Amino acid sequence: MPELPEVEVTRRRIGPLLVGRRICQVRTTRDSYFFLTRPARLRARLTGRRIAALARHGKYLVAELDEGSRLVVHLGMTGQLFSSAATSPRLLSASRRSSISPEAQRDFEADAHTHLQLKFDDGGPGVYFRDVRKFGKVLLLERGESHPRLARLGIDALAATGEALFAATRGRKASIKALLLNQALITGVGNIYADEALFRAGVRPARRAGRVTRRECARIAAAVREVLERSIETGGSSIRDYVAPDGSDGSYQDERRVYARAGEPCLDCGSSIRRITVAQRGTHYCPTCQR
Numbered sequence: 391m392p393e394l395p396e397v398e399v400t401r402r403r404i405g406p407l408l409v410g411r412r413i414c415q416v417r418t419t420r421d422s423y424f425f426l427t428r429p430a431r432l433r434a435r436l437t438g439r440r441i442a443a444l445a446r447h448g449k450y451l452v453a454e455l456d457e458g459s460r461l462v463v464h465l466g467m468t469g470q471l472f473s474s475a476a477t478s479p480r481l482l483s484a485s486r487r488s489s490i491s492p493e494a495q496r497d498f499e500a501d502a503h504t505h506l507q508l509k510f511d512d513g514g515p516g517v518y519f520r521d522v523r524k525f526g527k528v529l530l531l532e533r534g535e536s537h538p539r540l541a542r543l544g545i546d547a548l549a550a551t552g553e554a555l556f557a558a559t560r561g562r563k564a565s566i567k568a569l570l571l572n573q574a575l576i577t578g579v580g581n582i583y584a585d586e587a588l589f590r591a592g593v594r595p596a597r598r599a600g601r602v603t604r605r606e607c608a609r610i611a612a613a614v615r616e617v618l619e620r621s622i623e624t625g626g627s628s629i630r631d632y633v634a635p636d637g638s639d640g641s642y643q644d645e646r647r648v649y650a651r652a653g654e655p656c657l658d659c660g661s662s663i664r665r666i667t668v669a670q671r672g673t674h675y676c677p678t679c680q681r
């Protein structure tokens with residue numbers, strides 16, 4: 391699933407393709423749970439609008455439109471937001487990929503999974519939102535309108551501080567990992583990044599959150615920002631279906647120190663990395679480096 395770094399990478403790469411351009415045509419698939427705003431209304435309201443900015447709130451991308459409304463996009467599990475001129479063969483189905491030459495794999499053609507297509511009046515490449523498993527979401531908010539999905543998000547993980555984390559964890563019986571995954575508290579820390587940050591901070595994932603010290607909270611907050619920023623620099627993780635909007639693959643997974651390394655030696659001390667379940671999620675840690 392795309393996590394905060396992948397969404398931020400998407401924002402930075404797709405932003406220049408959206409900002410300042412005027413939408414002249416909108417195509418959608420037919421109405422479904424994918425559309426929190428009915429497709430007919432999306433087509434009517436987006437056509438003719440200029441995109442003023444592209445922001446991110448947690449894992450939501452928010453395109454601010456010239457008359458104050460906002461187009462909100464969530465990539466879900468397999469959502470891909472990319473230029474219609476993207477050339478990645480990974481965007482094609484395996485059967486099509488095997489039947490056409492590499493030269494023919496250029497310029498992605500919208501298919502049944504391409505739920506939103508934006509075309510622009512400058513005649514340049516369009517922007518497509520494609521989602522094979524359809525856990526993504528599209529929503530249009532009118533000027534001043536809010537939505538519970540956005541309103542209930544906690545502080546953005548890239549802005550998390552040790553003091554905020556310390557305050558949020560006092561008196562909490564849940565594990566520190568469960569609190570890091572709690573989007574109402576801190577938004578944007580996914581499973582991989584929680585494990586990696588806790589390793590770097592030297593704190594065991596199952597530790598009761600209320601017993602994590604102020605100094606440890608400072609280390610965890612710094613480690614969360616560090617792993618997220620490092621992942622953004624390297625283009626985001628490339629686990630499963632995620633593909634960067636320009637068609638390139640991310641490479642963060644090569645820097646994992648504990649996640650999905652159960653039984654392998656810790657890169658710092660050589661102990662065997664353990665896998666347990668915390669907050670219903672597969673969780674990885676070093677029994678020696680983490681306390």
Ligand SMILES: [Zn+2]
Pocket residue numbers: 656657658659660661676677678679680
């Ligand atoms: Zn270790």
